[in-house]
Amino acid sequence: MHILTPIQRLPLRFVLVTPFIILLIVTVTITGYLSFHHGQLAIQDLATQLLNEVNVRVHENLRRYLDELLEVNFTNQNSIELGLLKTDNLMTWETYLWRQIMVHPTVNHISFGNTEREFTGVERLDNNQxxxxxxxxxxxxxYTTYPLNEQGQRQVATASMPNYxxxxxPWYQSAVSAxxxxxxxxxxxxxxxxxxISLNQPAYDKERKLLGVINSALRxxxxxxxxxxxxxxKTGQVFIIERSAMLVATSSGELPLRKIADKQQRLSAIDSNNGMTASVASYLQKNFDDLHQINASQFLTPTLVGEKLFMKVSPYQDNKGLDWLVVIVVPASDFMSAIDKNAYTIMLLCAGALLIAIIIGIWSANRVTRPIAELMTASWQIAKGEWNHQLPLQRQDEIGELARSFHFMATQLQDSFLLLEAKxxxxxxxxxxxxxxxxxxxxxxxxxxLRMGAELDITRHLQQMVLPKAxxxxxxxxLDIAGYMEPATEVGGDYYDVLQKDGRVICGIGDVTGHGLESGVLMLMVQMAVRTLLNxxxxxVETCLKxxxxxxxxxxxxxxSDKNLTLSLLDYEHGVLRLxxxxxxxxxVRRNGTVERIDTIDLGFMVGLESDIETFLGxxxxxxxxxxxVVLYTDGLTEARNAQGRVYSVERLCRIVGEHWHLxxxxxxxxxxxxxxxxVGKQKVCDDITLLILKKNLMAEIEA
Structure with missing residues (x-):
């Protein structure tokens, strides 16, 4: 109430004007935001389309360049298989390879090495020689180099490398190994x-004997x-890297290698002299931990060095070991000039509309609040209990109608007060x-x-009394026997018993559907009936079950009642257990801890569900x-769940029993x-838990 009082005391003039101003501000703000937001979405859509188009072009051209090598190797492999090229006589290869490299201008090197240390090849140099x-x-x-003239004829040798x-x-060995x-x-x-980069392909004869290795290479x-x-x-870039972040090619014009100590070494994109390439590569390395995690195209919008970027990263792979990443990046500032201009225009419109709204609001408020102030003075007198105070009833406008309504309301209110006190x-x-x-x-x-609690205590006590004692x-x-039963509620529905008569040991275990008082009573009935029948x-035990x-x-x-139960009886005598x-x-469980699981689904049927189950018994x-x-249990043990919802399981029970069977x-x-x-931990157990363990004693223990 104290929080609302200052608001309630605001002048009506202020109350009338303020909502219009607030509404206008909100409307213009939302309009500006939506305009800016949709502009951002449009820019993002445009950037996505641009990146996708560039990505398609890059992938298509990569495929075109690399497929040239596949075509060259495939053609040479077919020529060998058809006998057009002899792998034991490389003299005829040179003219063939010269013609082939002329047909494939993007291929820089084609060669073949056989198993007799012989090698022949043709290469295109930087000057197209x-x-x-x-x-x-x-x-x-x-290893001797011969320049070739325009007719493919050898000139004088220019270089030689001994003992080749x-x-x-490596190119030969990798192909043979693969x-x-x-x-x-x-x-x-x-x-x-x-x-x-080269594509290396082993050549075999019909008996899969290695003839040599075909090699073609691309700059x-x-x-x-x-x-x-x-x-x-305007300023976007495209570069291709390996999963190790080593640079393959870039649109920035930077060479993907450096000369260190007169030796050319490859350049990592992270160490690039181009700021955008280096920052983007560092971002990818940090964001994905391992670049091998990028298995599908990724559209990213990171902010690097204070500038938002639109980025697309897509894998380029084939079944021959090629695994690159194509990275396309363009700064958001390339698209944002129109958005910034639009935002400035919206701000000017907002300021002008706000000023006009204030002027109109003040003028309108004065026209409304002056006569209302006169009526307010009269209403305060009525509020003080002066029921007979005169209101300006003579007015014929809306204020007069309000005054007459107010007078009628005051009369009705006075009558209501008297009636309310009586009620x-x-x-x-x-x-x-x-x-x-x-x-x-x-x-x-x-x-x-209290009465029901006492009844439940008696029933639970009776259940514990009929269980076999130590x-x-x-x-x-x-036999070494141990039994355990814990009901999920005050009264459980699980049953187990052990009887000995005339050298026979009869064991029973069952699970009544549900738990609580009714299930507990049914369990007592089963216990009494089983003992009576066996005595x-x-x-x-089949006849007993019937x-x-x-x-x-x-x-x-x-x-x-709709209760029934699962029940198994075990008859043990002279080392033989009848189930x-x-x-x-x-x-x-065998002596060495090995556990065998026996399914009882075909040995009986639910007890109490049908009048005759003889045909189901086995x-x-x-x-x-x-x-x-043997170990007997109810499903309350194996299906006990932890906080994550995972059950205890028969497999875990088997493992624990096997590990401790020597005890x-x-x-x-x-x-x-x-x-x-x-x-289970602190999780509530929702079903009764029963466990019965029978272990045949050793003869030495029995005699002792």
């Missing part, structure tokens, strides 16, 4: 300031010349009576809660040697339950 290079018996295995063996060269066409690493040309300066011809905005007194009496009734109901509810389990000398000398199902089915129908009934998987016999045993049954149980607790 063609030279032949040869090494073999005729040259004493010296092509099979020791067994297919493969690109070489990019390398500086030994005689010119440019980078080279990457041709790609740089093409990039310089591209127009990317408040009546309502007070009714509320006092209702409060008394609620107090009585709360007392009854507390009494009922003293009973210790009397079974041949009546039922010959086998009779138990029929009895339980009738009881469930009488109770109008029947459908429940969770039974884990058979059994499986398991032989237990000394130190072997006693009770110690194994403790380890499993502790591991479940660690998995």
């Amino acid at each position: 063609l030279v032949a290079r040869e090494s073999g018996k005729s040259t004493g295995y010296n 063996d092509p099979s020791l060269r 067994g297919k066409p493969v690109w070489s690493e990019i390398f500086p040309h030994f005689g010119a300031p440019t980078l080279m 990457l300066s041709q790609i740089g010349d093409f990039l310089q011809q591209l127009q990317v905005g 408040v007194e009546e309502r007070t009496v009714q509320l006092a009576q209702a409060n008394s009734e609620i107090t009585c109901l709360n007392a009854q509810l507390q009494s009922e809660n 003293k009973e389990l210790l009397q079974i000398k041949e 009546s000398n039922i010959p086998d 009779v138990l199902n029929h009895t339980l089915y009738d009881n469930v129908k009488r109770m109008n 029947s009934g459908q429940h969770e998987e039974v884990l058979v 059994h499986k016999e398991i032989n237990l040697a000394e130190g072997d045993g 006693s049954a009770l110690e194994i149980q403790i380890e499993v339950i502790a591991d479940v607790r660690q998995h």
